[in-house]
Amino acid sequence: MEEKVPFVRVTRRQDFKKSSVWMIRILAFVIALVLGCFVFLLCGVSPLQAYAEIVKGAFGKMTGIRQTVKIMIPLLGTALALAPCFKMKYWNIGAEGQITMGAIGAAFFAINFHDKLPGAVLLAVMALAAMILGGLWSAVPAFFKSKWGTNETLFTLMLNYIAIGIVAWLQGGPWEGKEGSQIVPNFASNAILPKIGGIYCGWIIVLALVFFMYFYMNRTKHGYEIAVLGDSENTARYAGMDVTKVIVRTALISGAISGLVGFMLASGANQTIYSGIAANNGFTAITVAWLSQLNPFAMVLISALLAGLSKGSSSLKTAMGVPGSISDIITGIILLCLLGCEFFINYRLVFRHKEEKNV
Amino acid sequence: MENVHAIEMRNITKTFGKTVANKNVNLYVDKGVVMSLLGENGSGKTTLMNMLAGIYFPDEGEILINGKPVSIRSPKDAYAHQIGMIHQHFKLVDVFTAAENIVLGLKEEGRLDRKKLSEKVKAIADRYGFEIDPDKKIYDMSVSEKQTVEILKVLYRGADVLILDEPTAVLTPQETQKLFDVIRAMRNDGKAIIIITHKLNEVKEISDVVAIMRKGEHVKTVRTAEVTEQEMTELMVGRKVELNIERSTPVNPKPRLTVANLSYTDSNGVKKLDNVGFIAYSGEILGVAGIAGSGQKELLESIAGLRRVDDGSIIYTPEKSHPEDLVGKSPMEIRNAGVSLAFVPEDRLGMGLVGSMGMTDNMMLRNWNKQKGIMIDKTESRMLAEDIYRELEVVTPDIDYPVRKLSGGNVQKVLVGREIATNPSVLMSAYAVRGLDINTSYTIYDLMNKQKENGAAVIFVGEDLDVLLALCDRILVMCGGQVSGIVDARTASKEEIGLLMMKNSQEVN
Numbered sequence A: 001m002e003e004k005v006p007f008v009r010v011t012r013r014q015d016f017k018k019s020s021v022w023m024i025r026i027l028a029f030v031i032a033l034v035l036g037c038f039v040f041l042l043c044g045v046s047p048l049q050a051y052a053e054i055v056k057g058a059f060g061k062m063t064g065i066r067q068t069v070k071i072m073i074p075l076l077g078t079a080l081a082l083a084p085c086f087k088m089k090y091w092n093i094g095a096e097g098q099i100t101m102g103a104i105g106a107a108f109f110a111i112n113f114h115d116k117l118p119g120a121v122l123l124a125v126m127a128l129a130a131m132i133l134g135g136l137w138s139a140v141p142a143f144f145k146s147k148w149g150t151n152e153t154l155f156t157l158m159l160n161y162i163a164i165g166i167v168a169w170l171q172g173g174p175w176e177g178k179e180g181s182q183i184v185p186n187f188a189s190n191a192i193l194p195k196i197g198g199i200y201c202g203w204i205i206v207l208a209l210v211f212f213m214y215f216y217m218n219r220t221k222h223g224y225e226i227a228v229l230g231d232s233e234n235t236a237r238y239a240g241m242d243v244t245k246v247i248v249r250t251a252l253i254s255g256a257i258s259g260l261v262g263f264m265l266a267s268g269a270n271q272t273i274y275s276g277i278a279a280n281n282g283f284t285a286i287t288v289a290w291l292s293q294l295n296p297f298a299m300v301l302i303s304a305l306l307a308g309l310s311k312g313s314s315s316l317k318t319a320m321g322v323p324g325s326i327s328d329i330i331t332g333i334i335l336l337c338l339l340g341c342e343f344f345i346n347y348r349l350v351f352r353h354k355e356e357k358n359v
Numbered sequence B: 001m002e003n004v005h006a007i008e009m010r011n012i013t014k015t016f017g018k019t020v021a022n023k024n025v026n027l028y029v030d031k032g033v034v035m036s037l038l039g040e041n042g043s044g045k046t047t048l049m050n051m052l053a054g055i056y057f058p059d060e061g062e063i064l065i066n067g068k069p070v071s072i073r074s075p076k077d078a079y080a081h082q083i084g085m086i087h088q089h090f091k092l093v094d095v096f097t098a099a100e101n102i103v104l105g106l107k108e109e110g111r112l113d114r115k116k117l118s119e120k121v122k123a124i125a126d127r128y129g130f131e132i133d134p135d136k137k138i139y140d141m142s143v144s145e146k147q148t149v150e151i152l153k154v155l156y157r158g159a160d161v162l163i164l165d166e167p168t169a170v171l172t173p174q175e176t177q178k179l180f181d182v183i184r185a186m187r188n189d190g191k192a193i194i195i196i197t198h199k200l201n202e203v204k205e206i207s208d209v210v211a212i213m214r215k216g217e218h219v220k221t222v223r224t225a226e227v228t229e230q231e232m233t234e235l236m237v238g239r240k241v242e243l244n245i246e247r248s249t250p251v252n253p254k255p256r257l258t259v260a261n262l263s264y265t266d267s268n269g270v271k272k273l274d275n276v277g278f279i280a281y282s283g284e285i286l287g288v289a290g291i292a293g294s295g296q297k298e299l300l301e302s303i304a305g306l307r308r309v310d311d312g313s314i315i316y317t318p319e320k321s322h323p324e325d326l327v328g329k330s331p332m333e334i335r336n337a338g339v340s341l342a343f344v345p346e347d348r349l350g351m352g353l354v355g356s357m358g359m360t361d362n363m364m365l366r367n368w369n370k371q372k373g374i375m376i377d378k379t380e381s382r383m384l385a386e387d388i389y390r391e392l393e394v395v396t397p398d399i400d401y402p403v404r405k406l407s408g409g410n411v412q413k414v415l416v417g418r419e420i421a422t423n424p425s426v427l428m429s430a431y432a433v434r435g436l437d438i439n440t441s442y443t444i445y446d447l448m449n450k451q452k453e454n455g456a457a458v459i460f461v462g463e464d465l466d467v468l469l470a471l472c473d474r475i476l477v478m479c480g481g482q483v484s485g486i487v488d489a490r491t492a493s494k495e496e497i498g499l500l501m502m503k504n505s506q507e508v509n
Helices: A017-041 A047-059 A062-087 A093-111 A119-149 A152-172 A201-221 A220-229 A231-237 A243-270 A281-291 A295-322 A324-346 A353-358 B046-050 B077-078 B098-103 B114-128 B143-156 B174-187 B199-208 B229-237 B296-303 B331-336 B359-366 B379-391 B408-421 B438-453 B465-471 B496-503
Strands: A010-011 A349-353 B007-016 B018-027 B034-038 B060-065 B068-070 B083-086 B161-165 B193-196 B209-216 B217-224 B255-265 B271-281 B284-289 B311-316 B339-343 B425-428 B458-462 B475-477 B483-489
Touching: A010 B018, A010 B475, A017 A047, A017 A324, A017 B161, A047 A062, A047 A295, A062 A093, A062 A201, A062 A220, A062 A243, A062 A281, A062 A295, A093 A119, A093 A243, A093 A281, A119 A152, A119 A243, A119 B458, A201 A243, A201 A295, A201 B083, A220 A231, A220 A243, A220 B359, A231 A243, A281 A295, A281 A324, A281 B408, A295 A324, A324 A349, A349 B098, B007 B046, B018 B046, B018 B193, B018 B408, B034 B046, B034 B098, B034 B199, B046 B083, B046 B161, B046 B193, B098 B114, B098 B143, B114 B174, B114 B209, B143 B174, B143 B311, B174 B199, B174 B483, B174 B496, B193 B339, B199 B296, B199 B438, B217 B229, B229 B438, B229 B496, B255 B296, B255 B458, B255 B496, B271 B284, B271 B296, B271 B311, B271 B483, B284 B438, B284 B465, B284 B496, B296 B339, B296 B425, B311 B465, B331 B339, B339 B408, B359 B408, B408 B425, B408 B438, B438 B458, B465 B496, B475 B496, B483 B496
Parallel strands: B018 B217, B034 B193, B034 B209, B083 B161, B161 B193, B284 B458, B284 B475, B339 B425, B425 B458
Antiparallel strands: A010 A349, B007 B018, B007 B060, B060 B068, B209 B217, B255 B271, B255 B311, B475 B483
16 A cells, blocks of 8 residues: 555645745745856856856945946836735736836936926926826826726736837927937937936935835735725625726725836936836846735845846856856746745645654 | 445545645445535545535545555546536536537547437436437526536546435525435436435435535434434534524514615626515514525625615614614614624625634724724724634634635634624625534524524525524515525425525526
């Protein structure tokens, strides 16, 4: 009978301790680093040296740190924007488009009003325009979903390409600088976010957003409504919540924050607008949001990790001549391990020989 | 050979994480015997049987079939050993016919010969006295017919041991009798049959022996003829229990809720409520009986404002105010007016509770938007949660522990406790004791009775006719979305209600 016992079985874990959950995550990270060693060895580079180079490149010097933070700002901001949507089980994968629309709103005022408004007012108007445009871009699919049950995943995804298309048209048409260049000229100096500590002041804005989002999700009525709705729409309705209103309002707020990220990318990081301005932040932020379990403070850590990897890999490329694609592979391995370990947090494998010991 | 049993389980232990579902269970069934497996919810009956059916694999112990040790790793293995289980939730393909469902998944030689197949199915059905049309599609079938298909599926695969998990929960009394006739026919044919149940009267009626489980352990197996219902309960619960529900005479009943000509069509165009009318009085418990899906849920949800009715009126007459029509009002307005709904759906959480939240946050569903400003204050909810935790003896590690992880009974205490805490003038509850153990059920009945004595109009949708007859003052019977009758619970009989439950189903089919 013994040999007929299945070799390995999957059983659900019960009441996992918080500390062991973190142990599993750290272990997954370590496993990822070990797997990464093989990739480096295949390229003929010393793994330890390579990892050291990544850390040094990302956090070693002040310039490195500034670069890392610059990568981190839009990533963290967008992850924060997505958090309430995901908490509500509303799958907004349109942050990319919402960022782009925000950038358009900001650019419109930067281009047309830079000589009519003083700096502070101009920046405020740009931010507001970005939030409104980003918010509307996000609220439309939410409205359709709550009214007619359309699929928000497809809807928000499709809107990304429309937004990017609009910028491509602006770039080559109304906003084109030198004829035929397909480039929007740099914004005037009063339309550019000032620097604080050597980095554009977006980092202060996102840090403020971290606290705002934590407070919003945990301490307000809105946050409570989002949590109830995310768990069960019927319960929300039964408790007298206006489901349509909550969905649209949450999407609007989420889109507005993404729009604000777009404003920061246009006015702070790039000082202009181009069709690729969102630079995949809208998608990478989904990973950040989920790896952090929608906790705003954890998002700071995770986005710092991803931004550090990204910055570190590019200095690895210059310092050791490792192709850029290798760094992508390393990042991929780390993400795979971190996401994959969630399975082991919820489930346990039982092997045959272990059972025999129990008997 | 002596002592060879159809099925024997030796020292079976099964754990899920820290929870011990079964502990050192020793149990056997012989051919030609009907055994009831009796126990409270969570006593490990279904888990134990799932190990025979190949759904779970025991951590320890062995299973013997006809005296030989076997290993059952999948439902397929179970069939190979002639064991078949009929689960509570049917596993049938709706668009297939009965016969197609029966052979589904079998690897038979050659092409499918429908005529021959139908004949074969018919032959098995006739042998045991089933009534079945092998060419009828599942979606045209009543619950009882579907159950018949499930049983035939198992018999077709040659099962000699049949396990039925709470087979009568979804049947009317008349259908239950038919099922029992079939079970007796199978027993006389030499099959071993195990019925999982917690209904004592059925244990007495159908089974030869009864195995009683308590907290995952097998307490005792006795011959049914030699044991009383009271004794079985005590074995099951582990101590003496009072099995009487006190029923007081309604004091000064006044019409509280007058429902007239209420009709409702759902989004699929199916008429779920058809011209429903009744009056619920204050200080009275009005029971609602009916086969599952006869419109009970839609009725309560319409009153609570969760569904937009086609037609009709729901006049609510509060104690100290003017009558008003609830039709067209929002769920929030209706709740604030004092009409409360405690609905316990199949998954127990569904509508009234948020599974991922703790008790405190769930209490907040009641008053979250009565607070001023954008902030949310949890103090009041926390106090209420603590009250319920103490008074109803909710078993939870912490009042902020997610209610999804509590056992079914505790979830229901949280839900019913919260609804009662609002001191409603109409308290509607559906399946409030669904799946609860005997003790907790009686706690809930007491709570209902207290509300009645406080002058609330209580509407109690229930599944167990014995309970409805003992607890309620009047019973409204629903059938196919219509009210097929309202009877006095003090004088009505179970058969009378059973007939009303079936009243126009023949016409519909």
